Amino acid sequence: xxxxxxxxxxxxxxxxxxxxxxxxxxxxxxxxxxxxxxxxxxxxxxxxxxxxxxxxxxxxxxxxxxxxxxxxxxxxxxxxxxxxxxxxxxxxxxxxxxxxxxxxxxxxxxxxxxxxxxxxxxxxxxxxxxxxxxxxxxxxxxxxxxxxxxxxxxxxxxxxxxxxxxxxxxxxxxxxxxxxxxxxxxxxxxxxxxxxxxxxxxxxxxxxxxxxxxxxxxxxxxxxxxxxxxxxxxxxxxxxxxxxxxxxxxxxxxxxxxxxxxxxxxxxxxxxxxxxxxxxxxxxxxxxxxxxxxxxxxxxxxxxxxxxxxxxxxxxxxxxxxxxxxxxxxxxxxxxxxxxxxx
Amino acid sequence: xxxxxxxxxxxxxxxxxxxxxxxxxxxxxxxxxxxxxxxxxxxxxxxxxxxxxxxxxxxxxxxxxxxxxxxxxxxxxxxxxxxxxxxxxxxxxxxxxxxxxxxxxxxxxxxxxxxxxxxxxxxxxxxxxxxxxxxxxxxxxxxxxxxxxxxxxxxxxxxxxxxxxxxxxxxxxxxxxxxxxxxxxxxxxxxxxxxxxxxxxxxxxxxxxxxxxxxxxxxxxxxxxxxxxxxxxxxxxxxxxxxxxxxxxxxxxxxxxxxxxxxxxxxxxxxxxxxx
Amino acid sequence: xxxxxxxxxxxxxxxxxxxxxxxxxxxxxxxxxxxxxxxxxxxxxxxxxxxxxxxxxxxxxxxxxxxxxxxxxxxxxxxxxxxxxxxxxxxxxxxxxxxxxxxxxxxxxxxxxxxxxxxxxxxxxxxxxxxxxxxxxxxxxxxxxxxxxxxxxxxxxxxxxxxxxxxxxxxxxxxxxxxxxxxxxxxxxxxxxxxxxxxxxxxxxxxxxxxxxxxxxxxxxxxxxxxxxxxxxxxxxxxxxxxxxxxxxxxxxxxxxxxxxxxxxxxxxxxxxxxxxxxxxxxxxxxxxxxxxxxxxxxxxxxxxxxxxxxxxxxxxxxxxxxxxxxxxxxxxxxxx
Numbered sequence: 001x002x003x004x005x006x007x008x009x010x011x012x013x014x015x016x017x018x019x020x021x022x023x024x025x026x027x028x029x030x031x032x033x034x035x036x037x038x039x040x041x042x043x044x045x046x047x048x049x050x051x052x053x054x055x056x057x058x059x060x061x062x063x064x065x066x067x068x069x070x071x072x073x074x075x076x077x078x079x080x081x082x083x084x085x086x087x088x089x090x091x092x093x094x095x096x097x098x099x100x101x102x103x104x105x106x107x108x109x110x111x112x113x114x115x116x117x118x119x120x121x122x123x124x125x126x127x128x129x130x131x132x133x134x135x136x137x138x139x140x141x142x143x144x145x146x147x148x149x150x151x152x153x154x155x156x157x158x159x160x161x162x163x164x165x166x167x168x169x170x171x172x173x174x175x176x177x178x179x180x181x182x183x184x185x186x187x188x189x190x191x192x193x194x195x196x197x198x199x200x201x202x203x204x205x206x207x208x209x210x211x212x213x214x215x216x217x218x219x220x221x222x223x224x225x226x227x228x229x230x231x232x233x234x235x236x237x238x239x240x241x242x243x244x245x246x247x248x249x250x251x252x253x254x255x256x257x258x259x260x261x262x263x264x265x266x267x268x269x270x271x272x273x274x275x276x277x278x279x280x281x282x283x284x285x286x287x288x289x290x291x292x293x294x295x296x297x298x299x300x301x302x303x304x305x306x307x308x309x310x311x312x313x314x315x316x317x318x319x320x321x322x323x324x325x326x327x328x329x330x331x332x333x334x335x336x337x338x339x340x341x342x343x
Numbered sequence: 344x345x346x347x348x349x350x351x352x353x354x355x356x357x358x359x360x361x362x363x364x365x366x367x368x369x370x371x372x373x374x375x376x377x378x379x380x381x382x383x384x385x386x387x388x389x390x391x392x393x394x395x396x397x398x399x400x401x402x403x404x405x406x407x408x409x410x411x412x413x414x415x416x417x418x419x420x421x422x423x424x425x426x427x428x429x430x431x432x433x434x435x436x437x438x439x440x441x442x443x444x445x446x447x448x449x450x451x452x453x454x455x456x457x458x459x460x461x462x463x464x465x466x467x468x469x470x471x472x473x474x475x476x477x478x479x480x481x482x483x484x485x486x487x488x489x490x491x492x493x494x495x496x497x498x499x500x501x502x503x504x505x506x507x508x509x510x511x512x513x514x515x516x517x518x519x520x521x522x523x524x525x526x527x528x529x530x531x532x533x534x535x536x537x538x539x540x541x542x543x544x545x546x547x548x549x550x551x552x553x554x555x556x557x558x559x560x561x562x563x564x565x566x567x568x569x570x571x572x573x574x575x576x577x578x579x580x581x582x583x584x585x586x587x588x589x590x591x592x593x594x595x596x597x598x599x600x601x602x603x604x605x606x607x608x609x610x611x612x613x614x615x616x617x618x619x
Numbered sequence: 620x621x622x623x624x625x626x627x628x629x630x631x632x633x634x635x636x637x638x639x640x641x642x643x644x645x646x647x648x649x650x651x652x653x654x655x656x657x658x659x660x661x662x663x664x665x666x667x668x669x670x671x672x673x674x675x676x677x678x679x680x681x682x683x684x685x686x687x688x689x690x691x692x693x694x695x696x697x698x699x700x701x702x703x704x705x706x707x708x709x710x711x712x713x714x715x716x717x718x719x720x721x722x723x724x725x726x727x728x729x730x731x732x733x734x735x736x737x738x739x740x741x742x743x744x745x746x747x748x749x750x751x752x753x754x755x756x757x758x759x760x761x762x763x764x765x766x767x768x769x770x771x772x773x774x775x776x777x778x779x780x781x782x783x784x785x786x787x788x789x790x791x792x793x794x795x796x797x798x799x800x801x802x803x804x805x806x807x808x809x810x811x812x813x814x815x816x817x818x819x820x821x822x823x824x825x826x827x828x829x830x831x832x833x834x835x836x837x838x839x840x841x842x843x844x845x846x847x848x849x850x851x852x853x854x855x856x857x858x859x860x861x862x863x864x865x866x867x868x869x870x871x872x873x874x875x876x877x878x879x880x881x882x883x884x885x886x887x888x889x890x891x892x893x894x895x896x897x898x899x900x901x902x903x904x905x906x907x908x909x910x911x912x913x914x915x916x917x918x919x920x921x922x923x924x925x926x927x928x929x930x931x932x933x934x935x936x937x938x939x940x941x942x943x944x945x946x947x948x949x950x951x952x953x954x955x956x
Contacts, residue, residue: 015460030612076621097437100775104782108438150946159771163711166778167942170882174938177807182926183937213625226459230451236431241504242424242452271782287439320790327786334779 022285024208027298034305038075039067042312069203074091076201077210078308078322082273084162086261087298090275090281090292091221095151095252096161099243099337102275103260104189106165109271110172112264115139117176122182128326129205135214136265140257143168148253149264170322175268197323199308213262218293219253225290228252232287270323272330273300279337303329351508351540352397352427356406359389359396365565366392369406377538379531381551383430384561385585391512391546392434393561397542398510399484410508428501429552434483442496443481446471449503451616471502475529491522498529509533511543515550523531523547527554548585552576552599576600598603630902632896637909641690642695644916648689649682652923656682673921684815689919690912691818691825692810692878695870696834697911698904700885703869705759705839705900706863710890711774714750715882718780721877722753723806725784732743732795739876743824746872749784754868756780760917778867795873807932808881810919821873828870829908833863881934883941884911890944 027256039051046054046063052057054067085103092101092108103109115255119127119135151164227248231238235245260274277300278292283292314320346558353373359366374380374588379532382390383505384610395401397408399415408415415423427450436445449471450464472478475495485493501509511530531554533539551558552572559569563582581589582604586610588605642905650663656674662681663669664678696714697835703712714720726749727742757780761773785806792802803809838859849856888911889903896902915933922931 013910103726104637105778118576141429148612150950153950160949163774164946166716167773167946167949170945171942174935174942175801178931181803181807181932182929223456226451226454226456230448232437233445234431236395236398237434237500239400239420240398240427240429240431241448242421243729244420271786276381282439287444288438315794318495319795320793324786324790326795327783331783331786332780335756335776 016291017286018287018296020288022287024291027281027284027295031298031302034133034302034309035075035079038078038305038309039071042066042071043311043316044162071206072198074202074308075305076207077199077267078304079216080207080210081199081267081270081299081305082277082302082321083297084217084259084263084300085270085273085294085302086277086281087218088256089300090278090289090296091228091252091256091259092276094232094272094289095249095256096233097234098159098162099279100162100275102272102305103140103256103264103269104169104269104274105162105166107147107172108140108257108260109264109269110169110275111146111158111175112136112140112261113171113269114143114175114179117179117183121179130209131210131266134279137258137261138311140261140264141254142320143172144257145251147333169257180328197264197268198311198319198321199304200319200321202266210262210266213258217255217259218297221259221293222290224248224251224255225288225293228289229287255259266321268321270304270326272326272334273303274335276330276337277303279333349527350374351411352542353409354406355429357393357396357403357408359401360404361393363562365404368398370565371447372559372569374540374542374567375557376540377534378556379534379541379554380541380543380557381412381555381560382542382561383546383548383551383584384560384567385460388561388584389564390561394510394512394544398427398431399423400429400431406434420450424504424506427508427510428504428506429439429510430497430512430514432516434497438486441482441484442477442488442499442593443472445485445496445565446481446499449500452504463513464482464536467505467600468503471499473491474502474533475499489522490518491525494518494522495527495529498526500532506539508540511541513544513546515545515547524548530554544602548576549594550579552601553594553597559590573600576602630896630956634906634909636903637906637913641909641913641916643692644912644913645686645792645830647774648686648916648920649678651920669687675788680815684813684818685811685915685919686808687815687822688813688818688877689915692874692881693912693915694908695825695874695911696827696884697888697907698829698916699867699870700751700804700861700876701889701900701904701907702839702867703885704889706860706867707773707842708843708845709773711886711945713883713885714867714874715781715880716774716834716886717777718753718757718784719750719868719871719880720853720875720880721781721788722756723747723750723872724880725749725788727876728788728791732791739813742876743873745820746876747869747946748872750868750872751864753784754765754782754864758864785861788833794808803932804879806880807934808879809930809933810878810915811930813877815833818877818914821877826871826872828866828873829904831862832866832870833901833904835859836904839863839900840898879934881915881937883945886913887937887941887944890948 004017014173016227016272036048036051036235040048042048044066046067050063051067054064057064057070088108089102092103092106093099108329112161115135115138118134121133139296143235147161147165150159152170153160220337226309227243230241230243230249231245239245278296280299281296285295304326308322310325311320311322348466350373353369354370356448357370357372359367370393379434381460381599385449392401396403399408402416403543410418410423410426441553442511446468447464450468453464469478472481474513477492477495477499480492480496488496493560514526514530524615527550530541534541556570557569560567560575560580568580576591578589578591581587592601592603593599593600646658646661650656650658656678658674660674661678668679669675692877700713703714703717704710706712718938724743730745731737733743759775760776761778788805789802792805808940838854841852841854842856842859846856853889858928871885888907892903892910893909896906915937918936921931922936925931925936
């Protein structure tokens with residue numbers, strides 16, 4: 001049996017494998033290092049001590065501007081988006097019990113993108129920008145329920161869910177393209193965002209708007225952690241152990257939507273993160289959802305931050321959308337997964 | 344409502360169906376406590392459906408299932424799970440799950456957010472592992488085990504649930520003979536030592552006769568007959584329920600009835616046929 | 620219905636009807652548009668060309684080339700879809716779902732951005748190259764492993780390869796600082812804007828591809844019953860499979876070079892035609908080709924009229940038409956697989 005770290009008293013009792021605790025700390029360390037790297041590197045190289053001084057609010061005004069206004073929000077956004085998509089992917093993979101599930105394949109990404117471009121094209125003038133994540137969530141929810149409902153035929157098999165998801169995603173992608181082509185958006189750079197995903201041009205308002213969504217959804221996810229573990233054993237066993245499966249499934253679907261959709265609303269349709277970050281996390285920690293969640297989130301954050309960093313650095317002065325590099329890393333990994341028959 | 348005394352699990356006027364088909368119509372059935380009851384019947388007769396209804400996996404279209412006198416659907420999932428454990432047919436474990444992690448899951452009905460690993464939890468998990476002789480294998484992942492070991496792991500999980508009633512849907516299907524006997528012996532011991540009420544579906548009539556205290560023969564969604572194997576395993580029952588001519592003899596090792604089917608075409612020992 | 624399958628006269632009837640529908644759609648496509656032209660003028664534009672008439676000029680240049688491209692691309696995609704579904708014995712197969720289109724788009728965009736390739740013929744070659752690589756990747760990926768080529772694995776590898784190539788394509792388009800029009804052409808397709816002079820040399824190629832497919836039809840029929848049975852009947856499976864793959868890639872690649880990434884035609888058309896003519900590919904292939912052309916012409920008409928005066932990219936229309944069918948098929952399960 002794995003060495004465990006356990007707490008037991010009148011109020012609280014739980015146990016965790018020691019190996020997982022170490023892995024969690026290591027991933028957290030990587031996360032922080034990548035943030036610092038991203039703040040140092042760019043068009044203008046700023047050394048680490050100067051970055052730290054700028055972060056504390058002192059030092060050269062120019063450096064403070066670059067670090068505090070240009071780079072930091074962008075990096076934080078990349079981190080949050082990566083974490084959100086990774087968490088959403090983890091929830092979906094647990095719920096559908098198929099390691100190939102992810103928000104892109106299940107149509108959540110497509111629904112959120114379609115709703116977001118509709119909002120930006122038609123409603124952004126009349127309604128405030130604060131409504132953007134709400135639209136995205138609504139779009140993703142509609143898409144997810146549509147997919148779930150269409151895949152329902154006396155219960156949902158994961159295969160049917162994935163196939164229907166591919167169909168609905170194609171339709172959503174078509175709608176997104178249509179709206180971009182037909183709208184005033186088509187003249188701006190923002191059109192590209194919706195096709196690939198990018199954190200270019202993020203400011204602090206965006207970061208502040210996204211954070212609450214993430215925080216609340218993570219709390220909810222941690223609360224449901226044990227139930228998620230149990231339902232992985234199968235509908236019948238889980239029901240036998242006392243889980244109410246139908247309700248749980250809907251809640252988990254809703255949870256994955258509110259995790260992914262706001263992130264997509266701000267950064268566009270970045271694919272593959274939701275798929276591969278949980279898998280990478282699974283290599284390091286045990287299967288328990290409560291520990292997989294933070295590690296997947298951190299892994300996803302690192303992935304998107306690195307992709308954005310490469311996008312900024314590799315083809316200067318051009319800024320390649322982060323989504324391109326995520327796909328570049330993600331697709332081969334996905335291929336590797338298929339090769340290893342991971343499902 | 345007629346409530347026979349001392350029955351932990353019973354159905355009252357139970358009707359069950361899928362879509363337009365009715366499988367079970369108005370069935371009254373009481374399960375005897377502290378005994379092993381086996382449901383037997385031909386393919387599609389409704390025995391698995393009935394078991395699932397008892398396990399709260401299917402909702403009846405009419406009638407009730409009573410667990411210790413209360414309607415099972417009026418109780419919460421966790422309440423039911425503390426009294427009744429189900430092992431469905433061919434359960435699938437997620438990849439990489441170890442035996443110990445699986446057995447721990449059996450404690451779910453007793454845990455909540457704050458208390459997820461109490462002393463009771465730990466003790467009962469270890470007890471379940473030792474009762475099923477799985478302690479040495481507890482760190483192995485489920486897919487690396489043999490069929491019999493895997494089934495023992497699932498039974499260990501059901502044991503960790505610490506219930507009075509255990510329901511099993513064809514626990515011996517897909518197992519070879521050795522493992523079939525291994526599992527059934529384990530269940531028999533459990534019933535002897537802990538007085539667990541066991542209700543299971545078996546497809547092998549002879550094994551059912553050997554291990555059951557009660558047999559219930561299901562035909563076309565109704566109870567054809569029920570009782571101790573020596574009382575009900577007779578030629579006319581097998582003919583009616585399985586549409587098969589047979590010869591009933593006594594198992595030389597266990598003294599329980601044993602059914603030897605005639606089959607359709609071959610006649611090898613003419614004299615034996617004529618004697619019965 | 621099955622009795623009708625054996626009735627050759629019925630099939631001839633369907634064939635003639637399909638040709639009729641195609642001609643009807645052609646006329647419609649040429650006549651209708653932002654600038655309405657009376658049908659009579661369409662007729663006279665070909666038989667009594669008047670260089671002074673604006674109508675005639677429009678017909679002969681933009682409308683005709685558009686219609687021709689739509690016919691070529693539509694029929695090629697449909698036949699490619701039929702072949703793909705036969706080869707993989709998977710009713711969900713089509714060039715767009717299996718990444719073949721995406722591979723073609725990627726290689727064209729890559730070479731035209733970095734190596735300034737511009738001629739249409741070069742595009743076709745590049746498309747062929749890209750489509751082959753993508754097709755091999757998808758097929759190979761779906762086949763390795765203990766379960767071999769299961770329908771879902773190949774669909775999933777197709778989705779992955781498509782996403783990969785499309786992301787790279789968009790990245791390159793960003794780097795090349797292409798306008799949105801260009802991006803949309805490759806991502807969502809279009810049958811307009813092609814010069815007829817450039818397109819005409821390709822017509823024989825497309826026709827050859829479709830004819831070859833028709834000639835291979837009897838062999839395809841046998842292949843459908845399964846590898847083992849086909850081998851038992853003496854068929855050279857490897858040769859047939861390679862031939863089919865080459866045809867699929869060639870037809871799909873050529874379509875992409877001409878019209879960008881147009882999806883779902885290869886999926887929809889075989890499913891429309893099969894219930895009527897059955898699995899005999901001698902009939903299935905030509906009739907699918909006709910209906911592929913007709914369907915794309917209709918989709919093009921819809922694209923022209925939906926949001927006048929703007930045009931919907933044609934890939935959007937086909938996706939919106941095709942996705943519901945894909946979902947319906949996914950729900951039903953693989954009875955014809």
